[in-house]
Structure formats: C-alpha cells, structure tokens
Amino acid sequence: MKEDGMLKIVVPASTANLGPGFDSIGLAVSRYLVLEVRRGDEWRFIPRSLEVQTIPRGTENLVFQVAEEVAKQYGCTLPNCVVDVYSDIPFTRGLGSSAAAVVAGIELANELACLSLTIDEKARLASCYEGHPDNVGASLYGGLVIGSHSEQETNILSVPDIELDLVAVIPNYELETKKARNVLPHFFSKAAAVEASAVSNVLVASLLTKNWELAGKMMESDLFHQPYRKELVPELSMVQKLAKEYGAFGVALSGAGPTVLSFAEPGKGIFIKEKLSEHFQDCTVELLKVEQRGSQVYYNMALEK
Numbered sequence: 001m002k003e004d005g006m007l008k009i010v011v012p013a014s015t016a017n018l019g020p021g022f023d024s025i026g027l028a029v030s031r032y033l034v035l036e037v038r039r040g041d042e043w044r045f046i047p048r049s050l051e052v053q054t055i056p057r058g059t060e061n062l063v064f065q066v067a068e069e070v071a072k073q074y075g076c077t078l079p080n081c082v083v084d085v086y087s088d089i090p091f092t093r094g095l096g097s098s099a100a101a102v103v104a105g106i107e108l109a110n111e112l113a114c115l116s117l118t119i120d121e122k123a124r125l126a127s128c129y130e131g132h133p134d135n136v137g138a139s140l141y142g143g144l145v146i147g148s149h150s151e152q153e154t155n156i157l158s159v160p161d162i163e164l165d166l167v168a169v170i171p172n173y174e175l176e177t178k179k180a181r182n183v184l185p186h187f188f189s190k191a192a193a194v195e196a197s198a199v200s201n202v203l204v205a206s207l208l209t210k211n212w213e214l215a216g217k218m219m220e221s222d223l224f225h226q227p228y229r230k231e232l233v234p235e236l237s238m239v240q241k242l243a244k245e246y247g248a249f250g251v252a253l254s255g256a257g258p259t260v261l262s263f264a265e266p267g268k269g270i271f272i273k274e275k276l277s278e279h280f281q282d283c284t285v286e287l288l289k290v291e292q293r294g295s296q297v298y299y300n301m302a303l304e305k
Helices: 062-073 097-112 119-130 134-141 177-182 190-208 212-219 235-246 269-279
Strands: 007-016 025-039 044-047 081-087 144-149 154-159 165-170 250-253 260-264 284-289 296-299
Touching (some): 007 134, 025 097, 025 134, 025 190, 062 097, 062 119, 081 097, 097 119, 097 134, 119 134, 119 144, 119 154, 134 144, 165 235, 165 269, 212 250, 212 260, 235 250, 235 260, 260 269, 269 284
Parallel strands (some): 044 081
Antiparallel strands (some): 007 296, 025 144, 025 284, 144 154, 165 284
C-alpha cells in the first residue's frame, strides 16, 4: 500500500452447511463487510454503519488481530492505519460476520505487507484461524464452495455458477456458535456417520447438477446438527413448514443459526419473502442473492456508499 494510497476491501457474507454439509459447504451471499483503509498515526477502526457500532476500535479489533498474526508469520510489521468499517452483516446470526472479518484481516495484511498471497494460501490461513473452510471459503472465492480442512492441508472446490434466491428469516436474538455447538453429540455410531455423510454427498451432487428438489430434500434430511439445534431456533421448524408452500425447494439453518434460509429458484424469492414476512413479524425477513465474487481489493477509488 502506497503511503498516500487509499485501500478498499469488500468481503461478502456467507452461509454454511446448507443442512448436512456440516463445516464443509459454504455459499457467499449478498451482504458485505467493507473496509476503507488509509495511513494514520495509530490503529483505529471507525464504525460507519449500524451493524458495527459495537466493534472494538483499536488493536483488539478482530480484523487487526488476524492481520497482525498473518504479518508476523511472514516476518512483517504492519504500518499504522485508520479504517472506516461498513457492514450490513448481522453479528452472531449465522451469516458469517466473523469469517468475513477474518478474510478482511488476511486481505489487509496481504496488501499492507505486500505478501502476494495466492487465494489458496489465503484460504489455508483463514481455515486455520476459523477451524473449518466453509464460511471463509465462500467469502474468499464467492459462489458455492465445498472444502475439507485438517492440520496438514486445506482443499476447497469453488463452484461459481450457482444462482438462487435466498430468503433469510433473521430472528432478533443472537446465538453464539459455542452455545450452538454445545448441543451437538460428541460421537456418532458408524451406521449414523455413514447415513449422515451419504446425505451430505447427495446434497453436493444435487447442487452440482441443479436438481433443486433433491437438494431441498437433503437439506431437511440432515443428521449432523439441525435436529439438535431446533430447540435453540424455533423458527427453523416453522419456516420448514411454510416456505415450501410458497415455492421454496429447501430450508436450512444458516450456519449455527439463528438465521433460517429458504432456497428457491431465481425469481421466486420475492413472493416467498412477502409471504414469510406476514408470519414472522418479529424477525427481519430479507431477500438475498448468491454473491458470485469473493473478496475484492481496490486502490485509490472514489469511496462511495
């Protein structure tokens, strides 16, 4: 980053799992974290939209923490910057707000320290930080991603041509991922693991072949997490009952929740949103699209909102 340069980083939100693809399937969606970065005397993060009013404003900010860790791995020190932060990704609602921050931190370090990281290297760093590749993979690559992650390596397949309407029912309460994970079983029997994995495999195949009816069936046949998280997110069962009546082919908890997503073919989402809004007046109901592009970096642009 040049001394007098202006850096802009845009990272899409994401949904993970799509039902049975637990910690391995992600989809980028049309909400965004935006950083506008310029040199300063000290690190400051200035919230510029409602969703980020409570973010830490100094070096305790997650974006900085990630950027600093990445820079240290490569033996670099980051210059001080002032960062204007915009976001319409709700916190702790299952739309990948923390993953977007992790990806933004990696992009920030890459630019400030001139690391020239490849997208696969960024994906490895992000997956190691998050512990799984679904949300961060979607935010980096855009579109649909299918990934695996271990101590040894991270592998992510990007499928950029998936086009869907997504109707998000966003409850007004937060659900921490830790709490949502605590209700899950620690072990599955061999037979249960085989069955659950088969459902996930068929979901992937149906998405790749655009067999939407089968994809929806597999979303609701999940055995890994949704049966256990229903008690934490009562909206899930309610949306599952209603959305298909209005034209959705499938419904899934978005990540750990509490957001519930209805999946529909392009053009059907507007009607579904209108109908679900009537039933969920205490929630925010939004029409989203699949974001085909992953994180983007711009220099010296007119920074308009």
